[in-house]
Amino acid sequence: xxxxxxxxxxxxxxxxxxxxxxxxxxxxxxxxxxxxxxxxxxxxxxxxxxxxxxxxxxxxxxxxxxxxxxxxxxxxxxxxxxxxxxxxxxxxxxxxxxxxxxxxxxxxxxxxxxxxxxxxxxxxxxxxxxxxxxxxxxxxxxxxxxxxxxxxxxxxxxxxxxxxxxxxxxxxxxxxxxxxxxxxxxxxxxxxxxxxxxxxxxxxxxxxxxxxxxxxxxxxxxxxxxxxxxxxxxxxxxxxxxxxxxxxxxxxxxxxxxxxxxxxxxxxxxxxxxxxxxxxxxxxxxxxxxxxxxxxxxxxxxxxxxxxxxxxxxxxxxxxxxxxxxxxxxxxxxxxxxxxxxxxxxxxxxxxxxxxxxxxxxxxxxxxxxxxxxxxxxxxxxxxxxxxxxxxxxxxxxxxxxxxxxxxxxxxxxxxxxxxxxxxxxxxxxxxxxxxxxxxxxxxxxxxxxxxxxxxxxxxxxxxxxxxxxxxxxxxxxxxxxxxxxxxxxxxxxxxxxxxxxxxxxxxxxxx
Numbered sequence: 001x002x003x004x005x006x007x008x009x010x011x012x013x014x015x016x017x018x019x020x021x022x023x024x025x026x027x028x029x030x031x032x033x034x035x036x037x038x039x040x041x042x043x044x045x046x047x048x049x050x051x052x053x054x055x056x057x058x059x060x061x062x063x064x065x066x067x068x069x070x071x072x073x074x075x076x077x078x079x080x081x082x083x084x085x086x087x088x089x090x091x092x093x094x095x096x097x098x099x100x101x102x103x104x105x106x107x108x109x110x111x112x113x114x115x116x117x118x119x120x121x122x123x124x125x126x127x128x129x130x131x132x133x134x135x136x137x138x139x140x141x142x143x144x145x146x147x148x149x150x151x152x153x154x155x156x157x158x159x160x161x162x163x164x165x166x167x168x169x170x171x172x173x174x175x176x177x178x179x180x181x182x183x184x185x186x187x188x189x190x191x192x193x194x195x196x197x198x199x200x201x202x203x204x205x206x207x208x209x210x211x212x213x214x215x216x217x218x219x220x221x222x223x224x225x226x227x228x229x230x231x232x233x234x235x236x237x238x239x240x241x242x243x244x245x246x247x248x249x250x251x252x253x254x255x256x257x258x259x260x261x262x263x264x265x266x267x268x269x270x271x272x273x274x275x276x277x278x279x280x281x282x283x284x285x286x287x288x289x290x291x292x293x294x295x296x297x298x299x300x301x302x303x304x305x306x307x308x309x310x311x312x313x314x315x316x317x318x319x320x321x322x323x324x325x326x327x328x329x330x331x332x333x334x335x336x337x338x339x340x341x342x343x344x345x346x347x348x349x350x351x352x353x354x355x356x357x358x359x360x361x362x363x364x365x366x367x368x369x370x371x372x373x374x375x376x377x378x379x380x381x382x383x384x385x386x387x388x389x390x391x392x393x394x395x396x397x398x399x400x401x402x403x404x405x406x407x408x409x410x411x412x413x414x415x416x417x418x419x420x421x422x423x424x425x426x427x428x429x430x431x432x433x434x435x436x437x438x439x440x441x442x443x444x445x446x447x448x449x450x451x452x453x454x455x456x457x458x459x460x461x462x463x464x465x466x467x468x469x470x471x472x473x474x475x476x477x478x479x480x481x482x483x484x485x486x487x488x489x490x491x492x493x494x495x496x497x498x499x500x501x502x503x504x505x506x507x508x509x510x511x512x
Contacts, residue, residue, distance in 0.1 A: 004459055005074050007063070007231070008443075008450030009056060010243060011081035011161045013037065013047075013101065016055035018063045019446045020074070023459050025469025027443055029067045031059040038098060043105040046098035049087050049164045056165055060229040071232045077169070077221070078453030079240035080247075080445035081162025083182040086140040089167070091156040097148065099161060100140045107139030110146070114138060114184075117200055121282055127197045129188040131282040136184035141203060157207055162240060169229070169237055170219025173209040176239030178246065178296065180211050181287030188295070189276050191288050212239040214246070214290035215455040215463060238456035241290045243445035244268060244298065249290045250448030251412045251441045252467040256405045261394055261427065263417025267304030269359075269397040271297055277404045283360055284400055290452055291463035297404060299359035299397035304390045305417050307352040307368070308334070311386055334383055335422045341380035343429060343482045347372045348381050349493055350389030351500075360396050361497055365508040371496055387423050388486075391430045392493045398431075410434055414441035424474065429482040430490065439471040 003022055010017045015034035021027050033055035038046040064071060084102040089095060100106075111132045118124045121131055132138050137160065145152045159167065160183070163175045180186040180193070185203070187194040191213075198205050212218050217236045226233040240246065253260045253272045262268040273295040279286045289296040303310070312319070312330060319337065323330040353366035370385065402408075411433050417423050418437050428435040440447040451466040460466035 003073055005069060006450045006453040006457065006459065007060070007074055007077045008446035008448070008453065009060075009077065009079050009162075009165065010444060010446035010449060011052050011056075011079075011165055012243070012445075013082050013103070016052060016059050017444065017446045018056070018059040019443050019450060020063055020067055020069065021440075021447070021450045021454075023454070025440060025451075027440065027447070028069065029063060030443060030446070031062040031066065033059045037101075041106075045101040045104040047101060049095050049099050049161070052161065052165060053168050056168070057228045060231060064230045071230055071235075074231065074235060075459060076453040076457035077231065077235060077237045078449035078451070078456070079162040079166055079237065080243050080449040081160065081165070081179070083160065083179055083242035083244055084135045084137050085161040086137050086144070087159040087161060087164045088144065088151065088155045089157050089159065089164075090154050093167065095164075096151045096154060099164075100143075102135045104140070105134050107134050107143045110139040110142040111136070114142065114201065118197065124197075125279055125282050127194045128184060128186060129279045129286050130181070130184060132184040136182060138184035138201070142201065155207060157209055159209060160242070162242075163209060166218060166237060169221055169225045171222050172219035174212055174218040174239070175209045176212045176214045176216070176218070176241060177288035178214060178290055179242035182242050182244075182285075186288075188286055188288055213292045214239045214241045214452045215292070217456050236457055238453050240449045240452055241445070242287070244270075245287055245296050246290055246448035246452065247414070247445040248272070248296065248298075248448070249463065249467065250443065250445065250451060251414055252438055252470045253296075253412065254289065254291045254294065254464050254467055257407055257409050259398060259401070259408045259411045259433075261411060261413045262415040263304045263390065263413065263423065264415040265304070265306040265309070267301040267390060267394050267397075269299050269301075269394050269401065271401055271405055273297055273404060283362065290448065297401055299400060301352065301393045301397060302356060302358050303352050303354040303368070304393070305415065307350070307354055307386055307390055308417075310354055311383070331420065335420050337380050338384035338387060339422050341384040343479075344485045344489055345381040345385040345388060346377060347374075348377050348385040349392075349489060349496070350385040351493075351496060352386070352389050352393050360400055363501070363504070365504050366497065366501070367504045367507055369500070387420075387426050388430070388489070389493070390417075391423075391426050392490055394427070395430055395490060396494070408433055410436060412436050412438060412441070414444075421476070424476040425479075428476045428478040430486045432478045432483050434478070435476045436472050437474045439473055440469075
């Protein structure tokens with residue numbers, strides 16, 4: 001029996017990553033191609049979809065060339081991409097304007113208007129189970145209708161980023177349930193477009209693509225796409241998933257009980273849900289998961305790894321010099337310094353609200369801070385306090401998630417923060433739960449997309465069985481003696497935001 005392989009493609013914000021994995025889940029190779037981010041005005045973020053397509057073609061040709069694996073043994077392709085983006089195509093499939101991305105902030109007034117039109121946030125939660133956040137696609141469609149009416153009238157279909165690549169690969173206009181959930185126009189309970197909401201907003205449903213489950217086959221590679229990518233014509237392309245969701249699938253989060261933490265620039269706290277749950281106050285995001293009949297709940301903090309990077313860039317010149325002299329990563333040097341401080345940083349607490357916060361406090365005026373600072377605190381305690389404060393913020397999000405599912409037996413972590421043994425230990429101690437890393441998670445959303453592809457073409461019978469190929473790479477167990485210390489500090493941390501919010505509101509007025 002010949003070997004079988006699947007490809008995962010992720011359209012990220014900074015670049016396209018393509019990977020090839022085999023039927024045992026082993027990554028055979030990967031290729032990354034970068035492209036620019038456009039910021040034509042303050043608060044705007046755009047990219048040219050044609051740049052994504054160029055990157056896909058190059059990365060796939062490089063991938064297949066590096067591995068020397070014939071395209072004939074590749075059985076399927078899975079797609080992932082940055083969520084919430086807006087790609088507008090005309091009736092012949094031409095891109096009408098640069099894509100408006102997930103981190104674009106121009107649609108605040110449109111989102112507020114959507115809440116008003118439907119009769120308030122509680123009514124919108126009934127229709128979609130999510131608030132309409134400024135990054136979501138729904139507000140962008142209204143903005144385009146108001147600000148670029150000529151282009152809006154010429155639009156045949158609105159697509160998310162990965163689904164534009166699907167169109168270029170297969171000629172099909174389609175999406176899948178996890179990415180559609182992040183448009184703000186999707187009935188997450190029923191796993192279909194919210195026709196009531198579309199009617200209220202006067203958005204014709206024919207301007208949205210057909211929606212599939214993540215492992216479903218949505219089209220096949222065309223002859224033209226085969227010539228430009230090296231993939232064989234007729235190769236199935238499955239639904240795939242939005243990056244924030246399918247990255248957790250690549251970590252094995254397809255059934256409840258395992259909490260996922262992703263410490264990148266932001267912090268993502270997520271869990272799979274075996275059944276639908278109402279998003280009572282809208283503070284979390286509840287989307288359809290990549291396994292049919294399951295859901296995904298998550299909350300996002302804004303400055304997780306971003307806080308550590310800020311500290312590195314602002315106050316760690318000595319550590320940078322030491323790292324350069326020794327040929328090591330500066331974060332390793334910073335971790336060594338932090339590890340000389342005791343757990344709890346001698347009563348020093350860091351608030352990681354350096355750019356405001358999203359969850360559990362949707363507050364752009366929230367400010368960061370070091371609380372409890374005294375003469376006996378030095379560089380080691382400050383460095384460790386930043387790591388601990390980020391984990392406290394992650395636990396803050398989990399407290400919301402725990403109202404839906406509080407039985408957590410394991411935490412799986414990924415992202416740049418997962419490379420730090422000290423940060424993994426702090427997570428284990430704060431949560432008093434084992435923390436693991438698994439194979440494949442370093443490849444991010446592309447790995448989850450490849451697993452979805454393998455499920456769709458029958459290499460694995462289900463997504464649940466597909467994640468069975470994951471292997472535990474590290475396991476960090478909690479230190480029992482740190483339980484009470486961290487519990488007491490966390491309770492103090494929980495009270496600080498409310499106590500300081502009036503001061504935050506006043507201080508922001510002084511920013512100038």
